[in-house]
Amino acid sequence: MRSSSKTGDKRLKILIVGENYAPEMTGVGRYTGEIGAYLAECGYDVSVVAAPPHYPGWRVRAPYSAWRYARERLDGVKVTRCPIVLREEMRGIWRLIAPASFAAASLPPALWAAVVERPDVVLCIEPTLMVAPAGLFARLFGARLLLHVQDLEFDAAFAVGHLRGGALKRALFGFESWLLKRFDGIVTISGQMSKRLVEKGVDPARLRIVRNWVDLDKIRPMQGQNAFRAELGLGADDFVALYAGNIGVKQALEVALDAARRLAGRTNVHFVVAGDGPEKARLMRDYGDLANVRFLPLQPEERLCELLNLADLHILPQSRGAADLVLPSKLGGMLASGKPVLATADAGTELHEVLSGVGVLVPAGDSEAMAVEIARLAAEGRHPALGDGRALASMFARETCLAQFRAFVDGAAASV
Numbered sequence: 001m002r003s004s005s006k007t008g009d010k011r012l013k014i015l016i017v018g019e020n021y022a023p024e025m026t027g028v029g030r031y032t033g034e035i036g037a038y039l040a041e042c043g044y045d046v047s048v049v050a051a052p053p054h055y056p057g058w059r060v061r062a063p064y065s066a067w068r069y070a071r072e073r074l075d076g077v078k079v080t081r082c083p084i085v086l087r088e089e090m091r092g093i094w095r096l097i098a099p100a101s102f103a104a105a106s107l108p109p110a111l112w113a114a115v116v117e118r119p120d121v122v123l124c125i126e127p128t129l130m131v132a133p134a135g136l137f138a139r140l141f142g143a144r145l146l147l148h149v150q151d152l153e154f155d156a157a158f159a160v161g162h163l164r165g166g167a168l169k170r171a172l173f174g175f176e177s178w179l180l181k182r183f184d185g186i187v188t189i190s191g192q193m194s195k196r197l198v199e200k201g202v203d204p205a206r207l208r209i210v211r212n213w214v215d216l217d218k219i220r221p222m223q224g225q226n227a228f229r230a231e232l233g234l235g236a237d238d239f240v241a242l243y244a245g246n247i248g249v250k251q252a253l254e255v256a257l258d259a260a261r262r263l264a265g266r267t268n269v270h271f272v273v274a275g276d277g278p279e280k281a282r283l284m285r286d287y288g289d290l291a292n293v294r295f296l297p298l299q300p301e302e303r304l305c306e307l308l309n310l311a312d313l314h315i316l317p318q319s320r321g322a323a324d325l326v327l328p329s330k331l332g333g334m335l336a337s338g339k340p341v342l343a344t345a346d347a348g349t350e351l352h353e354v355l356s357g358v359g360v361l362v363p364a365g366d367s368e369a370m371a372v373e374i375a376r377l378a379a380e381g382r383h384p385a386l387g388d389g390r391a392l393a394s395m396f397a398r399e400t401c402l403a404q405f406r407a408f409v410d411g412a413a414a415s416v
Contacts, residue, residue: 011045012413013117015143017110017134018125019084019102021050022074025301026246026275028150029055031212031329032125033074035148038402039409040076047117048077049110049134051084051102056246056277056298058090058098069109080113082106090278095162099128099153110134119143120413124183127153132179144412147180149188150212152196160249160319177201184415187408190327192350208408213401214332216393219305221338227303228310232272232294239269239378241342242311244299245330247277252319255344257287258367259374264292269378271315274299274307308337313360313377316343318351320364327351332396335389342373358392 022033032050040046052064060066070081085101087094113119114137122135123146135145154172157163163172177200180186187208188194194207234240243256253273260271273283274296284295299307308314314334327350334341341359344366345352352361360377362369394400 011043012121013045013119014039014047014121014123014409015110015113015117015119015138016046016048016050016123016125017106017131018048018123018148019051019099019128019131020055020125021048021053021079024053024055025298027055027329028125028127029053031150032148034213034398034402035123035405036077037075039406042406044409046077047113047119048079049106049113049131050079050081051106052081054084054086056248056275058086058088058278060084060086069105080109082109088278088281091162093163095153095157099130103128103130103133106131107134111137114138114141114143121146121409123148123409125150127151129153129176129179132182136182144184144415145182146409146412147183147186149186149193149197152193155196156250162249173200185408185412187405189329190350192327208404210401210404210408211327211396212329212332213398214336214393214396215398216336219308219333219336221390222305222309226310227306228272232270234270237268239312239374240272240310241269241313241315241374242272242274242308243315243317244274244304244307244333245328247273247275247280247283249279250319251277251279252317252344252365253279253283254286255317255365255367255370256315257283257290257293259371260287260290260293262368262371263375264290266292266375266378269374270294272296272310304333305337308333309339311337311339313374314339314341315370315374316341316351317370318344318364320346327354331355332393335393335396338390340377341389342370342377344370354392358389 016036018032020029024030036046036048052060054060066086067083072079082105086098118141122138122143124131124135126149139145154176158169180200180202185206186202187210189212194209198204263269271293276298287293343351343355343359343361344364345361346364360373362373
């Protein structure tokens with residue numbers, strides 16, 4: 001048990017308001033869930049207002065419901081679930097409707113918590129920034145208001161084409177800038193996102209960077225036979241290019257699958273896509289004819305290390321428009337597995353800077369260059385000039401990053 005966090009004899013009360021939360025296994029929900037559990041273990045009194053688990057497939061499964069309020073306790077955290085309007089094709093205006101519906105539904109319980117529980121700190125999670133009004137109300141009762149920016153949702157929505165229109169863009173960005181200036185502190189996950197927030201008017205003195213983490217004890221290099229290879233009918237001489245994670249527009253997986261089409265004649269090269277998301281059905285339809293491509297469902301936590309060790313090469317494509325809006329959280333797990341990483345990243349992006357000298361880099365959107373590099377690696381093996389990815393993964397170490405996050409919260413609580 002870690003030392004309790006108190007002011008005098010009072011346990012600090014933390015209210016987290018965010019759309020995604022545990023038991024979601026990937027994305028924002030995973031990290032927010034671990035933050036809540038970690039702070040509770042440290043002795044904080046933690047409450048959460050969240051939607052039912054629905055990511056990455058944008059589907060709510062039993063025993064949860066998308067249409068009713070519910071309460072539960074997870075890892076010492078009190079969680080209130082709020083309704084959300086979803087559909088599987090989360091494109092266009094639905095990228096606003098879903099978070100707006102959650103923001104509206106979450107407002108009553110968040111306001112109630114602000115009045116009755118009187119939290120010392122309210123931590124809002126972006127996406128979605130639309131929950132910020134509940135935090136602003138809590139400030140009237142003395143709470144400090146913090147924001148954890150996992151994704152610049154408006155930037156990303158316009159970058160990948162979910163939203164269009166100059167007037168809408170100006171309105172949303174103006175609303176965003178006004179809200180961002182209201183927070184007492186903001187933490188984000190990459191240097192480039194921090195720079196973008198400063199451009200939006202955030203005072204640099206109120207910004208911190210805490211990277212999304214990986215548990216280096218759970219994700220590690222494995223030796224010997226791999227159960228996934230056996231299940232897929234792959235031998236030791238088969239070369240596997242693996243993508244594991246969310247399957248959405250920002251991931252631009254068609255670049256990797258176009259590379260697979262170019263390499264269809266190389267019978268020892270196989271592409272495995274493991275995960276779920278709104279683009280999966282389309283990709284399975286468009287690339288289902290390729291014998292060298294396998295699609296797997298999202299894997300349970302206990303099989304994640306073995307899944308990542310299935311790879312001879314991890315592939316990390318990204319949409320050019322969204323490439324500098326986020327440093328992909330899946331990168332930590334890829335590096336921790338000790339296997340090489342091939343990413344599509346242009347010079348000047350943070351992903352390119354982080355992987356320079358460690359990973360294989362090709363221009364964003366260039367499936368031909370990706371195919372060339374995969375063929376070379378399949379034939380020659382890991383290039384000796386590539387650095388140690390496992391060593392680089394230390395920058396994403398779970399205990400270090402969570403301790404940094406706790407320090408960020410403690411700094412805000414000290415000024416209450």
